[in-house]
Amino acid sequence: MSLPPRARLVAYLRDSGGTEQDLSLEQQEAAIREWCDQRGHQLTAIFRDEAVSGGSTVGRAAFEAMLQHLRSPDCTDHGLVLWRFNRFARDFDDAQFYKADLRRRGYSIHSLNDSIPEGADGRLFEAAIDWMSQRFREDLSADIRRGLHFVAREYGILPGHRAPIGFRRELVNVGQRRDGSQHTGYRPVIDPNTAPLVAEAFRMRAAGATIKSIHKKLQLHTSRNGYSKMFRRQLYIGHLVIGKGANQTIVENYCDPIVDQATWDAVQAISHLASDRVKNRTHPRILGSSLILSGLVFCLDCQTSMVGSRSRNRHDHSQGYSYYRCQANKNRVAGPGCRMIRADLLEQAVLSTLVDEILAPANLSEITARVGQKLAAGKDEHHLNRLRKDLQTTKNRLANLVKAIAELGHSTAMLDEVRQLETHLPQLQEQIRQEKGRLQSADGLAQINIPALSQELKSKLLANPQQNKHIIRNLVHQVAVSRSRDGIIARIKYVWPIDVSIGNSSREVEGPAL
Secondary structure: OOOOOOOEEEEEEEOOOOOOOOOOHHHHHHHHHHHHHHHOOEEEEEEEEOOOOOOOOOOOHHHHHHHHHHHOOOOOOOEEEEOOHHHHOOOHHHHHHHHHHHHHOOOEEEEOOOOOOOOHHHHHHHHHHHHHHHHHHHHHHHHHHHHHHHHHHHHOOOOOOOOOOOEEEEEEEEEEOOOOOEEEEEEEEEOOOOHHHHHHHHHHHHOOOOHHHHHHHHOOOOOOHHHHHHHHOHHHHOOEEEOOHHHOEEEOOOOOOOOOHHHHHHHHHHHHHHHHHHOOOOOHHHHOOOOOOOOOEEEOOOOOEEEEEEEEOOOOOOOEEEEEEEHHHHOOOOOOOOOOEEHHHHHHHHHHHHHHHHOOHHHHHHHHHHHHHHHHHOOOHHHHHHHHHHHHHHHHHHHHHHHHHHHHOOOHHHHHHHHHHHHHHHHHHHHHHHHHHHHHHHHHHOOOOHHHHHHHHHHHHHHOOOOOHHHHHHHEEEEEEEEEOOEEEEEEEEOOOOOOOOOOEEEEEEEOOO
16 A cells, blocks of 8 residues: 555564674664655654564554554554564564554554565565565574583573572683673573572471561572562573573583482472462452452353453433443453453352352361371371470581581581581471461360351441452352353352362352343
């Protein structure tokens, strides 16, 4: 589509950052302004994404603003001008989709440096350019990963500028570059000051300690957020991970491990369980939502999460209904059962099921009995006594070694044993704390007044379900909903208590069309 005389145009500029850009944003802008001036076109807006990859449209604020501007019904511009098509997107599907979207809205798209003929032949040339842009990106990414893998395997060089806590950097001379300069890098070596603390953090986590208690004791990171990433980093078992997803490569036996494989596996199992419990439930928009089942409702047909939506009365905007809407329906790729569900009716049905069935005294008694059996199976006073005996033996051994070092001097073997005992001591203390808690839970469970507990929970939910959403979230794992002309069906999966794995149970609710 050719441009009319004195066309109104917007420009989109992007670079990927770094020192090897063929043209900076300033140079792209200057070239586009000169091109517009020579042809009498008016440049009405410029959208800039600086130091942003073209491999995805996610996170490109200026790109999204450009699309929003051109999609506005009030927009009077005629088209979009680019330095090159690869500035628009390097992903083939993204490039084809967004350019087709803009053209269907009547906009022309012009590239200063890609010679594209008019008509259908031009679309073929343009598709080839988009394909080459994506292929260039994929080849470049593969070359970078291959280079990182080579220097990591041959020289032990760690990508990035910082070593994870527990390691320190050691300078490595790789050789000379083509220009004669020295090619150096850094490899990770175990830091004797912080590595024992990292190992202790893993042992505590494997024993069931919370991240909060680990942070309070060890203070390895400035906040608790750093521990989740640390517990996932395979460098602590000696493996280096390069890349993500399908492009991920692993250099095994890359460095000396800080954590043994058994401890690592135990920590991963705990982290995976914790992730499943909080998945999609801790986002601020979910926690602050006025919908009491926000984050819990899924489409029974396509397993897609359902989000809150509001329908207002055309004559009175203060009136209307809230709905749970399937994301597939929102994106217009839904199946026949992926339809909106009235929020108030669904929530009332779920609350009724919770109050009448799940929180019924008979059901609570059954659940309590199952939990009690599980706790009783692990109840062992002898195990607690053995742990206490081991703790006292460790303290005595440590005291004797310290006394011997003070009187006779130290050796490497003696210092190593002191470090091992100092590391083992808090681990034993944590195991004793966990075992005592389990024994107390097993004893206290039998003293619960089931009818009183049932009545208290029911009263809170019926009086103010919005204020007591935390009770629902501790009971309900998922609500899967489907709707047809005959009515709706909702399957409620619940787990109680969330801290004891007793398996999932479900209830099924049927009702009229909502």
